[in-house]
Amino acid sequence: MAKHTSKNSIPAQALALHKKLRGKIRIEPALKVKDRAALSLVYTPGVAAVSTHVAKRPGEARDYTIKGRMVAVISDGSAVLGLGNIGALGALPVMEGKCALFKTFANVDAFPIVLDTQDTEKVIEAVLAVAPAFGGINLEDFAAPRCFEIEARLKEKLDIPVMHDDQHGTAIAVLAGLINAAKVARKKLPELRVVISGAGAAGTAIAKLFLLAGIRDIIVLDSKGTITHGREGLAGHKLELSEATNPRAVAGGLDEALRGADVFIGVSGPNLMNASHVRRMAEKPIVFAMANPTPEIMPEEAKKGGAYIVATGRSDFPNQINNSLVFPGVFRGALDRRVPKITDEMKLRAAKNLAALVARPTPDKIVPDPFDRRVAPAVAKAIR
């Protein structure tokens, strides 16, 4: 653990940097208020005309206020990174970071709101209560299965886009990577046999988006093994998954699921697999081991088992599949075109646009770099 306690370790550097910054975002006035004339326009008495105008024509709020540019990044801290349920304050540094990336990658103004409640009804009420000032809502790090109900009910009640990024941002990034990985391996998307380890927010959304993309043979595993039609005790999203996936009704665990699989997608936990698991897979196995910070299998070990393409969520290996490729562009597009909902078609298009940015994909380059300036505009173009 010396790495983690030394002054130059990433955790130590991150702590020092955060203490220096004391918050990763700042509020800046769009206009310097430097004299009484400016004051009388941005504040009283001039602002009264704007308030009256907007109150009468709420549809024009986006033209006169921050509603046209501002996204809320909202979390209840119930499933933060790989850290679990660490609550509102624990989630705040992540949400601030996300807001900084929104601006950096897509010039989206975003503000972090961390909720002092994890009660589903109270979360929904709080988000509805604060919604008026925002043009979009990015839900973040809400635990499954509450995340599904929270997102669905907010989408139904609000006329601004609501997206749980752990679900859809991840799913879009993963599908983009898979489109290019299949291309490199000369396999056809609809013919792939896919195993997804993890039936939480990310695993469920990935399975759904893969189905929409035409992939038919998907097995999802939770901690009890493969999710099969008729498995006892299934409810909610897992019941849905059991009806829509696993057409060959494969029972058992990872060993059984991986037999002959083309693709492994890990969105579960560290160190689930070793080289021998990969050897059970079909030719040219594609392994996305996305658990953070420790993947389901380390790239070296996966290669030892014969993996043809390996991707992780980490920046220190090739093929970093991270939703920072996705969320800035999604909300940039949503704000620009004032779309009321992020639809399935938009998500599919976003994945394809993202994949298309890699002109000649190779085993070590299936997704664009997050600092590639074409990324956000390409994703934004899909949101229409």
Place this chain on the structure above:
Amino acid sequence: MAKHTSKNSIPAQALALHKKLRGKIRIEPALKVKDRAALSLVYTPGVAAVSTHVAKRPGEARDYTIKGRMVAVISDGSAVLGLGNIGALGALPVMEGKCALFKTFANVDAFPIVLDTQDTEKVIEAVLAVAPAFGGINLEDFAAPRCFEIEARLKEKLDIPVMHDDQHGTAIAVLAGLINAAKVARKKLPELRVVISGAGAAGTAIAKLFLLAGIRDIIVLDSKGTITHGREGLAGHKLELSEATNPRAVAGGLDEALRGADVFIGVSGPNLMNASHVRRMAEKPIVFAMANPTPEIMPEEAKKGGAYIVATGRSDFPNQINNSLVFPGVFRGALDRRVPKITDEMKLRAAKNLAALVARPTPDKIVPDPFDRRVAPAVAKAIR
């Protein structure tokens, strides 16, 4: 109405400016995220160390997150400026303006939250839910009497300062003005006879702060006339006022109240008074006609009636008494010293500090200019 429809009128200019700006505040990252190294510190994986640290030591959240610098400016739009109940979106331009002033005058980062509910319980729940990311809460434009309960209950439940600015910001600014006005008129504060027209948020808070400042003879009027001990139908804050004010038990309306009064404070509505009202007052009458944009009596008319000192809320007359003199400094001080509550002693001190900035007050100069750079620090010094 030509003034209001011409291209150069303040309303027309304000509308054009707001349409151009599309929101008066922007979010800026505190650090440019320009490469993978920066990304790995402000976001994953480095941020995990910060989240873990803060989750374990919530008391240090102010050292590592925006909680140490960020104020929420929250409104339900139920009593906006002189416009009344125009709802959340109507309130948003005012709250954005306030956030711009927070930064301009006191380098406080502030973010506007407008609530899609005016139910007292739901307002309180929403504010409690979003509170964790903030180091202070400025309540704004909540209608009386709900504003009193909302503020009181939030103060009780939160360990960060909560201030309803329409009450206390206004009261502090008015007391500062009165301290200097009394000095100019060579009258002693405890001996003043004061009439306050308006028993809403501002009038009630002004009466309470005046009592704390040692003023004993205060008559408050609502739409039914003077508030007297035992008047029928009084409840809540008006019942309290009836017990604490009007020691001479003056019954009747403005005519009766003003007889022999040294000071008139108007926080009610336009055009209530004319010169003959001022003539009923004592020698060297002090008239603060603060209704916005149209005062209870225009300065010219007040002077005609013999007013010695006239103040308004407007920037186009001398003696503008506006809470922008107060709120930036109050929260600057509260953040700097991490005070959990704004106490009565702090408010009194703030008014005195503000008054003291005018070294030699005159009838036309009883409060400092809002652009005087000494204002926010002087007020901030009082918050300890």
